[in-house]
Amino acid sequence: MRLEAIKEGSYLYCKSAQRRGVHKVRVIEIVDYEINPDQWEEAVRYEYTYRGEYIDGIQHPDQFSLTKTFRKPDCHKCKLEIDEQKDIVEQCPKCEWLICPRDKACGCNR
Numbered sequence: 001m002r003l004e005a006i007k008e009g010s011y012l013y014c015k016s017a018q019r020r021g022v023h024k025v026r027v028i029e030i031v032d033y034e035i036n037p038d039q040w041e042e043a044v045r046y047e048y049t050y051r052g053e054y055i056d057g058i059q060h061p062d063q064f065s066l067t068k069t070f071r072k073p074d075c076h077k078c079k080l081e082i083d084e085q086k087d088i089v090e091q092c093p094k095c096e097w098l099i100c101p102r103d104k105a106c107g108c109n110r
């Protein structure tokens, strides 16, 4: 996901959370992460509980998505692709479709 689409306190899926696999995590905050002494990048600090154990970590924004797998559906209205990883997209709370960032189309206004 793009960093601008990641909000603190929201729940997202993290692709490469510890203990492998995808986990539903809560975004704590956006932090500056040191890749090496001259290079800093914005990263996402998150937390989740796994079998009763509290776990937190830091990942690149690319590793987060609204759903368990990155979705790339075609919009039913404009027919263009909605790329969850590249576009700033929201999921409709009613129909759970990705809302088209161009015309706001989702399953409700089909």
Ligand SMILES: [Zn+2]
Binding pocket: 075, 076, 077, 078, 079, 080, 100, 101, 102, 103, 104, 105
């Ligand atoms: Zn559209």
Ligand SMILES: [Zn+2]
Binding pocket: 092, 093, 094, 095, 096, 097, 106, 107, 108, 109
């Ligand atoms: Zn909808």
